[in-house]
Amino acid sequence: MTRPDQKARRAGPHAGLHNQRPSPYAGPAGGWGSARSVAGIISRTGAYEAAARVLPRQNKPAGFACVSCAWAKPAEPHALEFCENGAKATAWEGMSKRAGPDFFYRHTVAELRNWSDHDLESAGRLTEPLAWDAGQDRYVPISWETALSEIGAKLERMAPDKVAFYTSGRASLEASYMYQLMARVYGTNNLPDSSNMCHESTSVGLQESLGLGVGTVRLEDFQQAEAIFFFGQNVGSNSPRMLHELQKASERGVPIVTFNPLREKGLEQFKNPQRPAQMLGAPSTPISSHYHQVVPGGDIAALAGMCKSLLDVDERARAQGQVPLLDWDFIREHTAGFEDFAGFLRATSWDDIHQLSGLGREALEDAAWIYARADAVLLVYGMGLTQHLGGVDNVQMLVNFALMRGNVGKAGAGICPVRGHSNVQGQRTVGITEKPELAPLDRLAELYAFEPPRKKGLDTIGTCESALKGDLQGFVALGGNFVRAAPDTAALEPAWSRLDLTVHISTTLNRSHLFPGKSAYVLPCLGRSEIDRQAGGVQFVSIEDSTSCVHGSIGRKTPAGTQLRSEPAIIAGIALAIPRLGQANVPWQAWMDNYALIREAIEATYLQRFSRYNERVWNPGGFPLANAPRERIWNTETRKANFKIPQDLTARLRQESDEEAVLQLMTLRSNDQFNTTVYGYEDRFRGISGTRQVVLMNADDIRAHGLTEGERVTLRTAVDLANPRSIGDLRVVAYDIPRGSCAAYYPECNVLLPVWHHARESHVPAAKSIPVRIAPASAGPRPTPDPAG
Template identity: 45%
Template sequence: MPKDEFIGKTSKAAGGWGALKSCGRQLLETRRPLAGARTMLKANQPDGFDCPGCAWGDPEHGSSFEFCENGVKAVSWEATKLRAPPEFFAAHSVTELRGWSDYDLEHQGRLTHPLRYNASTDHYEPAGWDEIFAEIGQRLNAITPDAVEFYTSGRASNEVAFLYQTFVRLYGTNNFPDCSNMCHEASGVALTDAIGIGKGTVLLEDFEQADAIFVFGQNPGTNHPRMLADLRNATLRGAQVVVFNTLKEKGLTRFADPQNKVEMLTGGSEATSTLYFQPRLGGDMAAVRGMAKLVFAADDAARAKGLPPVLDDAFLSEHTAGIAEWRALVEATTWEQIEEQSGLTRENLARAAGVYMASDRVIATWAMGVTQHRHSVQTIREIANFMFLRGNIGRRGAGLCPVRGHSNVQGDRTVGINEKAPKALLDAMERELGVPMPRNPGHNVLEAIGAMLAGTARAFVGLGGNFARATPDSALIAAAMDRLDLVVHIGTKLNHCHLLHGKAGFILPCLGRTEIDRNSKGIRQIVTVEDSMSMVHGSGGINLPASPHLKSEVGIVAGIAHATLGSKIVDWQALADDNDLIREMMSRVLPGFGDYNARVRVPRGFWLRNPAAAREWRTPTDKANFGAFDLPKQTEWQMRTEQPGIFVLQTLRSHDQYNTTIYAMDDRYRGVYGEREVVFINPADMADAGVAAGDRITMETLSDDGIDRRISGFRVVPYDIPPGCIAGYYPELNALVPHGSFGDRSFTPTSKSVLVRMSRDAA
């Protein structure tokens, strides 16, 4: 195509006819559109399944139409009639398939049979479940437990995640690299230090009562579209929605509700924000510091005039510790530093701070635009500090809200997927099982990568996900995984990570979230998940399985565990046949899960109590703790000014993808069609670099580790983004993200702040 033909019109607003048309296309692609539509009517319903599209909460008052474009894509992707049977693998070698795109691999359809890699033919071949389980168990027993990496994707249910951690700890290791390590780990670390629990404090209903909502570093239109309705409803009732996001995104400006008949007929839409600021990459902490500086100044002025104070003195005195040290840092921070790092003026920040001070109830919500920097933990502590100033935590309509991505990434951590498990969990497991648990910290994702690269890891077991494509330094990780003695993949569709087989490789196909799972007595099983608001609810599939040869994730993990450990301590086969038995065990081990089986069968489930939401601070000080951190000496944006042609890159999703799953090749909200190898650049930067829309460029990472990271042939797209900042899609650009660059204390890859040199490709 001509060099700029892939750039087209953008939607006027998120949602609307574009969303409905996209849903229609996705349902047609399943080759069973009517069945797909019926399936969607059961999404997020009490007698249906939990939508796998995101972790946004479900409204307590319910809806007969509680799903979104993301949900339709996720469900139709899973419910497709397309299949990848043994005949497909007989026709295509692994070497050939490695040359296919992510899109083409996953669009072969659902996996139907358990597969084992045959090195002599370079093909995956079908084998029986018992045979495969026996071989995996034999191989695991020949490997030192700490040399095995047990990865977990956030799509896994609470039941299988709990069973998985039980098996792995009985096997003898705490190696739990988890997808949360690559996204919201900074939120967990920061909030645990600040308020005593690594979760948000709000319920979905709090968004209906907030006077102001501060949105940091997220794109709901693509990542969690159901949030758009809550932001839109907030602005319609007069609440202020203040956005801090580097790119100007459609979903954070306007939303046309597909359920609103008048809007659909007239082409109308409503605002999802009232103020929109675009900080430089890595500049959110400085922006919040500037607002805090203004709040302190306003409070001083009010007190000097005998007016009511701006700060909530009662809350600060009774419930917090450390404000004096932090305030000293705030007042010592210069406006020059704040404006330079944030890219925002003092006047901009005064407008935002004015909204905060005029609002009695404020919610602060953030996602990976905040969590994937070197100083992400410090940034989230700064947000918490800011919210403490006026007591905006522990009351209705106010609080802290990290927005998770995967539908159960928060639940996985709650039920024990943690390489540094709390002592209380390990003690409870020992009481339950009567044997000691391993106590040494295990590996997170980056530590697992390090072990693979060093050759000390010998095996990998993946409970869902696409590990090698989701991680930084994709090419290095792929080569390291191929050197392992054993690689086991559990999943529903083929992806690039499945083609990394090591010396002995297996693909184990599982049931999807939408599919019926019946036990030996014919009883329909349910699983449970936990959303971003700590609501735990049941999920039961309604579609027939894609193949009679599929097992549930619970059944697969139990089968591996039985073959590896036997059933002397745990009756794995009994647990595999009855999820209620797993939940009974969880209720004995996990705090807050008492009477689990009954509570999860109540419509919309139950709330896992958050002590901080009740102003109970389970911290060493027994109070909410202010965090006193200097701003970074230099953000990556400031480092780039030392050389010409240097930019700060962030990776992000297109509108037609979910994590590494590519549904289609379009991104209509950003005006890109039929193309993924693109880079979004400020028009002024394009002019300075001498490139035009559609030109192809090369990017190379600037790092001091001696590794050459370089990608060519990416096309230029002009976009509303701060000068010096550029953006493009993962997983394609993960090859530019160094695995050795990670957040302080979070070990999260710095995928939102990669220094790169850009150059124009030869014609």
């Protein structure tokens, strides 16, 4: 079905661009390209109030925390403490358009399913509670009182283990604490969250290796590092504010060594928009001093090569009576398992390392030597490590590399996972977890006079599996776009419509709303940049950043509608509407009126971690949470930091046959999107404009598969052939990418990702190495419409 304004869009700014040949981008990250992009989205969204009143206070003391990435907020902020994508997120939240009842009267759910992700969200901010009317196939207005009463009554009749309570990383610490408590008083640990889709491999891997499931780095460590190693993280698009620290490090002469399949602009060159000289023509700053294009899934082998080189040089040095290369005092006092790990390295051949990493021995030995010459090294990584079958092995192999030279627990060194969404780490800190052993259940029982459930709950993969089997009955989402973000889209969408109840707490319309359960509600909430006024006055919330620092956040902008409610108020409203929750002694109404009481409750639950919470929450730079590994205290079973041997030298799926015909697909985000939110069709850094229907391939692979650049092709998953998965009408783009791999956009390519294809221990969807076959589109299914034109 063609949407009503399709002809108008074809005559608009994207007209014809979907047929243009991609043009390589020669400029740096930042610079005038970033400034123009920010100005453009403010104009397109009409977010002038946000630009004037909110952006100057973004990520600053007494301001609000960006709803985009989770990078650290400095105590002494820059004049403009926001990046291109952070500004886009704020403009999106502050858009002038409204998706009110008249919008839903004009459009059925079936029609809206034909809209692109961009068009759905850009329809405008939601303004009133909505309920799905199956007879009309429309969302219709409903009062808050009726909506909450009906939701509460339906949840009361359901078995708690048949309901999942999902949390997106947008939710504040206060909302997250209330939400996990509501689920547990209700009777379930079914608390899937967005961390399950990205950094759960970090939470599992670091917990086993170091005794804490978060990183060990603070912002000040970047000022003291003598080398920085980057793995699988696109800083230019996903956490651009980090470029300030990398720029200063580069200018100090700190080597920055990058391992990434694609050459990303943010890791090559940066022109700082807040440096007038650079904006007026001074050269951009080089970021990576060395760039190694490892194959997808090849990081374990690359790290093994560097570790093997360190071990070899150290053994030769000690045999000749020279200064050892490894930190033996640290290894003996603080670690366990080194001898077994050393045996693994000795038994690993350089031929296998080269084959599985795609990198030569000389390159890895040179990188190891850079590492060895630095006394303090930061190890930074993103989802390029975590979203693999061997995601946990990836993380733990990186820790092994750090432990060999004592690069944990000293200034300028440490493990730095770069979290994606703003408070995705913080929601775990206050109890969002399906694992009962990680939640303070005894303390919750003591504080609120109820018996918490002790059975392990559903994570994201478990929630998907339960829905596909028909076991899941209800789904409540605190933000997010779960159905679109989760794997196996084509199977999951119809399964979602078979649920008895779906509830979405959202700011804008997204694709998950278009697969309503038999009863379905969309509850519009305040954005973080908006003023939150409750009975106790204007309220603020708090978030935790990637470096385990907690910050206050207060909205500054007029709310998008008079009927919007805050996330804490909506959670309290649902809790008060479920009769069985009356068994516990929880002051839902008081918390709704005064968020300081929620922070007091968090402090009472986590006595040491959040001491003097209300007093410290507005400290410039935030207040740091306790981090035992920074003090070289290891809360592991061995009471030491553990060397861990990987299960395999590759993090991807090994296939027994037809290797040559199979490509490893990694899904990507453009620099014009954040998670599933697509702001536009300008992936400036990759030179792709006007479309997302592309597949990036090595030029040699294009020829080997008998294809030509610009040709339309179909991708099919090369596993689980009894359940075929494909996406068609993708245009081939020649790109600087390792042979045997290809790349295409997320979330569109989630259709190719089987639910079972996930990290072994952490269940993170393995979206960075999906085995696929490619064929001309004429040989595939009916083409998928290009949402850009």
